[in-house]
Amino acid sequence: MSAPHLPKVAGIDPEVPVSTQTAAPLREIPAAPGAFIQDRLAGWVSDLTTLHELTERLAATATLDAALNELLHAGAALVGARRGLLVLERAGSTTPSTTLGLGLGPADLGHLETVERSATALGRVLDGPPDAADARDGIATPDLLGDQDLDPRHREVATRLGYAASYALPLASEAAGRLGGAVWFYDEPGEPSEKQRHLVGLYARYATEHLARLTELERARADIATVAEELLPSRLPRIPGVRLAARHRTGPQGGGDWYDALPLPDHALGLAVGSVGGSGPSAMAAMGRLRASLRAYAVMEGEDPVAVLSDLELLLRLTEPARTATALFAYCEPAARKVVLAGAGHTPPLVLGDRRCEYVETTLSAPLGMLACWEAPSVEFSPAPGETVLLYTDGLLRRTGDAMDRAFARLHSAAASVPKADRHDPAAVTDHVLRAMLPDGLDRSDSTEDVVVLAAHFD
Known part of the structure; x- marks a missing residue:
């Protein structure tokens, strides 16, 4: 007659013999995670904190002009640029486009407008297919003056204004569609790192939703003011x-x-x-x-x-x-x-x-x-x-x-x-x-x- 089986307990197999030996006590505390992991975690926390602060400042803006200015400044800080240009133009809208510069005067904006639109990264971001890779990840031009295929007029304007590289990003999201685009200029050849691109992309998608809400709000206010005046x-x-x-x-x-x-x-x-x-x-x-x-x-x-x-x-x-x-x-x-x-x-x-x-x-x-x-x-x-x-x-x-x-x-x-x-x-x-x-x-x-x-x- 066989011995009765012991009941099974969750996580314990009764047929596996239990050792009668006790484990030796720990004499050393396990080493802490390496400095590399700690630095990486600290970097993530810092990036998330920065992104949170920038989005909070953007959310506090109540007018479209204030939001556009905040977006330009925040984007420049995220990609490490000093100057920038933003164009807001919703496809199919009768509202005229809005152009705003950061660190660029009226004369500088006038020079940029003389460059054929298709010859600039911002133009390709604005006019390209919405599902293109450029429309999602942006366009980096790390060395404008070193590009042999650069449009001559674009080269002349870049030399006059003193910028050597650029990074263009669409202002688009699934819900709002594409509202426009922004480009930031570097004084020296260079481009944003992969981490910088990721952060500015997250910020731009949030900013697009905020801009869409403010655009609709200002349109409604304009309609109300028109009716009241009539x-x-x-x-x-x-x-x-x-x-x-x-x-x-x-x-x-x-x-x-x-x-x-x-x-x-x-x-x-x-x-x-x-x-x-x-x-x-x-x-x-x-x-x-x-x-x-x-x-x-x-x-x-x-x-x-x-x-x-x-x-x-x-x-x-x-x-x-x-x-x-x-x-x-x-x-x-x-x-x-x-x-x-x-x-x-x-x-x-x-x-x-x-x-x-x-x-x-x-x-x-x-x-x-x-x-x-x-x-x-x-x-x-x-x-x-x-x-x-x-x-x-x-x-x-x-x-x-x-x-x-x-x-x-x-x-x-x-x-x-x-x-x-x-x-x-x-x-x-x-x-x-x-x-x-x-x-x-x-x-x-x-x-x-x-x-x-x-x-x-x-x-």
């Missing part, structure tokens, strides 16, 4: 006794701030500013409807601003009950220098002249869409000869980042500081006020507020 007056009317100037900027998402100036019977003039709540296409569409409706009411009963805004309130409450808006309408008789205005939740106008700079005392009223009945009467005042009436939306105040009381004080100070030589030019008045209120300019990409300023100078 909804506003294409030109301001010319009425004897008064001169007009307007400045308007739409936020990146599209907003509902608007203005209008329309001639009325008997040489009168209607001025209006307003703001629709919300942002985006819906607010822009509501702004267009509100402005068109106010124009119709102003033509019918413009001499009574309260009636105009009352009709507008009723229309908004019946057609768009979930929408609110602010508005201010002023009926002006320039010959008599008489202004009658009414406002619904809107900021008061500012009067600027040689002897005064003050806000017009308007009656308080809730915004349109929030009124049970109209109770705020109109206000009448007479601007003196040479005075300017400044209408604006609260976006001008909000863009300052200050509390509203401080923003009002800042606007008053900005208007009061207009040089006397400029106070008879409404365009100069608006520009000075905007510079004083918004030192960073109207086109800040990080602001979502619309800005409207409308100035009427009475002769």
